[in-house]
Amino acid sequence: MRFFLAFLLTLLLAWSLGLWLPYWSLSLAAMLIGFLVHPSAWKALFAGLLAGALLWGGLAYSADAANTHILATRVGALFGTSAAGMVGITAAFGALLAGLGALLGDRIRNAVS
Amino acid sequence: MRSLGTAFLLLILVSLNAVLGTRLELGEDPIPPMGRFLSPQEGFWRNAEPGASRPPESLSIQGLSAPVEVVWDESGIPHLFAQNDNDLYRAQGYIVASLRLWQLDFIARAGAGRISEVIGEKGLEFDRAQRRKGMGIGAEASTAALLADPLMAPLLEAYTDGVNQYIATLGYRDLPVEYKLLSYRPEAWSPLRSVLIQQYMIENLSGWDRDVEDSHARAALGPELSELIFPARPPGVVPTVPTDAPWPFVPETMAAPVNYDPLAAFPVDEHRSDPTNGSNNWAVHGSRTVNGKPLLANDTHLSLNFPSIWIPIQLATPEHRVFGFALPGACGIVIGHNDHAAWGVTNAPRDTRDWYRITWQDERRRAYRYNNEWLPVEYRVENYKVRGGQMVTDSIRITIHGPVMYDEHFGDTLPRAQLALRWLGHDPVMTQKALYLMNRVKGHADYVEALRYWDAPAQNWVFASTSGDIAMRVQGRFPNKWRDQGRFVLDGAEPAHRWQGWIPFEHTATQVNPGRGFVSSANQHSVDEQYPYWFFHGHLEYYRNRSINNTLADMVKWSAADMQRLQHSSYDMKAVEGIQAMMPLLDTLSFDSAAQATYHQLLAWNGNARHDGEEETLFQLWFDSVRTALWEPLDRNPLPMGDPTPYNTIRILSDSALRNTIERALDVDVRAIVQRGFILMLEEKMTEGPMLWGNFNNARVMHLARIPAFSREQLPVDGSGTAINAQRGNHGPSQRIVVELSTPPKAWYQMPGGSNGNPGSIHYDDLLNEWYTDTYREVHFLNSVREGVDLGFPKTTRAR
Secondary structure, eight states: HHHHHHHHHHHHHHHHHHHOOTTTTTHHHHHHHHHHOOHHHHHHHHHHHHHHHHHHHHHHHHHHHHHHHHHHHHHHHHSSSOOOHHHHHHHHHHHHHHHHHHHHHHHHHHHHH | HHHHHHHHHHHHHHHHHHHHTTTOOSSSSSSSHHHHHTTTTTTTGOOOOTTTOOSSSBBBSSOOOEEEEEETTOOOOEEEOOOHHHHHHHHHHHHHHHHHHHHHHHHHHHHTOOOOHHHGGGHHHHHHHHHHHHHHHHHHHHHHHTTTTHHHHHHHHHHHHHHHHHHTOOOGGGHHHHHHHHTTTOOOOHHHHHHHHHHHHHHHHHHHOOOHHHHHHHHHHHHHHHHSSSOOTTOOOOOOOEEEEEEEESOOOOOOOOOOOOOOOOOOOOOOOOTOOOOEEEEEEEGGTSSSSEEEEEEEEEEEEEESOOOEEEEEEETEEEEEEEEEOSSSEEEEEESSSSEEEEEOOOOOOEEEEBBBBBTOOEHHHHHEEEEOOEEEEEEEETHHHHTTEEEEEEEEEEBSBBBBBOOOOOOOEEEEEEEGGGSSHHHHHHHHHHTOOHHHHHHHHHTTTTOOSSSSEEEEESSSSSEEOOOOOOOOOOTTTTTTTEEEETTGSSOOOBGGGGGGEEEEEETTTTEEESOSSBBBSHHHSSOOSSSOOOOOHHHHHHHHOOOBOOOHHHHHHHHHHOBBBHHHHHHHHHHHGGGGGGOHHOOOOOOHHHHHSOOOOOOOHHHHHHHHHHHHHHHHTHHHHHHHHSSOOOOHHHHHHHHHHHHHHHHHHHHHHTTOHHHHHHHHHHHHHHHHHHHOOOOOOOHHOOOBETTTOOOGSBBSSSSSOOOOBBBSSSTTTTTEEEEEEEEEEESOOOOEOOOSSSSSEEEEEEESTHHHHHHHHOOOOEOOSSSSSHHHHHHOEEEEEOOO
């Protein structure tokens, strides 16, 4: 339950902060939720990974679909991959930034409590 | 222990976020800050425009005196409706920036020699050359002149303000994708930056000469042989404006100084523009068209880039409306039509770039000889903020002639007298005023009056009006030169060698409603020898112009569709004449069956350079090896002379007397060279397989920052550099327009790209596929916003 709560809240908070703040707000959001919700370390990590991947991957996927892959195909060629590959890379970076943030939030909570 | 692990994790997370926000200089291509770049909420995904998205419903432009509305047609072309000029150009600045900001910023940097600030060390050589040839000198002079003009100053300021208002709306997430990729921010706009783009075009179109090479040829070969190999005016030339009747003015020609002796032994300029930047235009009188209305056509040949150099746009106020192609940074349109007339341009090559030998007082080179005195040089100090490197400072010596481009600090490794550059591009130009007036012409007299302000780059201005006039005018500011002045390196110590004055505006070569029923130009000689003033340029066009004239003369009645087909003609007259000249010199008795087959293949060819045919490739391989071998003795001379033109090479190959002269003078065997060239071509054909012209030509449109993934290569395009469809590699027709001067005029257009500079927009390259073929889009010349909305086009409003 805490896993699901952490996942959902990270998704929401990260998306909201991202409207105004730069990319690092993803780590920040995951850290805050990891701290506040405080599931176990593994659950925090996976909730963060999943939320980050889903948020960045999902937003990238929908932008790419609406754009009929025009831009992602071009940018993908720069990075030696396809439009779908760019969505995947974006999701992976999202997962990394949020996962580590969530784990850190959880660890800080542990350290202070 | 636990808190140590947490601190370590914190360190990792902070470092990771910092690294992902930093541009990494690893190897050739720096990596953008990946966190920012990939974030779907601020990175490149934000530039992925939804395909079916509608443009914004309102724009936040401040400072308008009345509402401005914009309608966007199916090609994403904006149609601007304003209540007055000031609002119109403020909105043009804003809208053009919204479509092309990165391009504006980048070309202005290129014009100023500031590319290294963005791309680093590899741009420094280019930047230094730009500044040392005097780009800044000209741009600063022109800006001052425009801002001193009571008509133009407020309009240029309004345009500038429009661009800056758009920039002010942008956070990182709204930046064009190139900024995110190359990781820098747009710089504020200014009138100077608009003029720097104009300066960039002037350099593109008048930044070439071969004075040094011609001086070397004259010194090494003597006057007769050098004139045979590098003639100023070879036989068979048809000028843009032929002398139909005596010129209606008393010429004020200059006499050559008696002691003039061309000088030699100088470094060759390695930073010249591409001399093949050219174009086609023509207009046909109503007496020769199907529906009795004049027709006008124009296609401009430049480097083919993304974003497209041209910005298609309609601009309207209650006083006028105009549709056409604008240049980034400039108010109004350059090529197009209004309700009364249509106009277009081709480059008019003219020698407006001369080199003066400087006699230094001593090795410090601080003073130079002029008119029996020693004059001190002035210095122009230039600073280069090279990205990721140190600030580089350059001080450029400036003489009364102009800057000393090459010296001991730049390119000139030989300790010899140095050259100062006198270029028309150093002078203030008012071309933007000419465009303002041209956009509002009502007839031929207005067109002439508008061109009073067209200083540079010199253009062949074609014109046609709904009242039935057609005209051609070779317009520019031309130094009034004595015969051969500036064809060779001049003596910087001699006052008589300076430019003495200008050809009067009233003595401009022009043609109005000529008897042949058409006017045309294609960068050939502007005038014939009966025009009283000295005309010269080292690179002129010899084939497209005759193809156009022959076709226009042959056909009795023209339609707009015929014009469009003519713009796509891939007939290569150079190849046809080259094959005709070389074939009779072949010894075919020794040919095997493969050689026979290729010989007959070329003999049967109709001269159309089709991308899916072999013949153009075969001709070019054959002819290139003949040229190289024939002129190889010139290359052995220590003084570089450059290449004789293909036209003159073919002329010599075709004429046995000329061949004999060349064989004796250069000790070559022309027949053997032609035979060997054919065999070499054949060998390549046998080993390489099908020699499809499309593969060799590699027609392509390249992104301005040379990002391959944003470019399109190996396009299936017919034509060649000397065909009317002048497609050669990364160079070719950068727009095409055909206008029928009915009331109101109807027009059709093409461009190798699209209206929008964003690689994430469907309008980035949506017009490219039609540009291969003779499928044209009809211009929506809208009367009102209402008309556009009725056609289903989305509209953007700015209520004041």
